[in-house]
Amino acid sequence: MKFAEATTNGGISILSAFIDGLGGAFSIDLPLTATVYAGTRRREDRLMEAIRSEFGIKDQLTYKVKSSIPAGYGLKSSSALVLALAKASLLYKSVDIEDADLLVRLANISKAVGLSATGALDDLCQALYGGYCITDNKRMKIIKRGKLPELAVLVCARGETRPSRSINIRGNYFKVARSAENLAQRGFIFQAAVLNGFIYGTIFGIDLETVRKIEENGANYASQSGKGPAVFGLFTDPSDAKRAKMDIGFGIVTKINNHGIRYRIYDS
Template sequence: MHGVATASGAITFVNALATGIGAAAAVTLDVEAEVDLEVDRRPGPGAITIAPPSDTPLVRAAVGAALERFAAGGTPTVQVRIRSSIPPACGLKSSSAVSGAVLAAVARAVGVATDAATLARMSADLSQRIGLSATGAFDDAFAALAGGAVITDNAARAVLWSGEAPTGLAVLLWIPTARHRPSTEWHDRFRARAAEARPAIDAALGGDLVRAMERNSELVESVLGYDYGELRRCLAERGATASGVSGLGPALVVLAAPERAEAVRNALASRGGEVRGVEFRPRARFALAEEAP
């Protein structure tokens, strides 16, 4: 049995660490998971083979959760291959995309019908269980699998709103070389400042995701100690509509009118690191359970 599935990277409008309410949108960074699976109904130890460098606790947890949910009752032999264009540990939701793609690929391999919300809840549960995410990052996982933009209650694993990301804007990512630590190490600091997250949440729930990004970044930069204030002012002078830290950073997302994108890109490039132009990914219109050929 063979299954292939993809999931997207995403960017942050509201970081969920402070209150459990998060907002994210899918972008055109991709993860593809390919699974070959055999299930022997006779008892035995089974075998899971994951091609390096993808053999991580997250991938093994995702394979295990998917087998338990979709292929219980047998002895599995699984081979997993993962290809990703998402830089890890910089706030662009690589973990949620990887786990979601693996879960979906196993479901496709065995022909089990499922949906983005179910897989996103599974991803959030396993990410929280292994200590990778303090909230489970249900917002990131749902955006990674469903596309579009989403506002969620991560504690309740509930979607509060889903739709399309803001239109008519170029999306630029500035990706410094540093990498962030797991969100579990920052959770208490964010929770202590939950009241300061309300302006971003209110803006998002009111339909203004662009303003939510700016207000969210003010809090995230303060908690994590990023000194992005001068850079963000410079970007605004170059024509950026909004900018903000994605996830725990250090990646910075910049939104700009298309005619201002080159000036913004040049300003980012002068700071070192990597600059990528991406697009918001629209809401998905595909069957997650379709078996790959």
């Protein structure tokens, strides 16, 4: 029996595109693997049906997913799933799509099935390439992307989830959002992520006590991942990240990820 498998990763927000359409994210080593094979699922699957329709795949396909990304906490689980499932399906059918075309079409799928209000091109981009990506989600263009120092990362996710499809922002945040965008454009990726997290923490709330403990344990940077509610810390020394996790009492210690999607086809 033939199987196609694709592994992507979660990420952390640099810029959240809800305010004016500019988005950014960097990849962290929290993998999600989708495995596709012939068959049908018991219940209707809007995402798989949308992928099959978009790419002209007539075969009935089913899949299984193994993920280490906490879902609904601002850590890019939806985009990791969309990309992994689409890539595995295309690989299964030996369909080759250019990266730029693939990303735009998957962003449109994400909006169509209600996974993202903006299409999350930035999140899809980091899941495809690793490192960081800055994108214009209105014009569906990649502005810049690159690699980052592979710092240790602590992510702490708890509380009620905040699905991207239901985000509603009241108030004028354009000027402060532009400040974060200017930092990102000038290459200050981590500083932009920190400011962006506090902008959205002001709007939706932020776990300041956990951020404080992360900082006290030696983090270089600490904030919320976009709309959250997950918060993160970046550390030079992984032992500091582990100590912070022990102090807080929960969390996941990982690192920045600079490799992109990985995939394979095999028989079993």
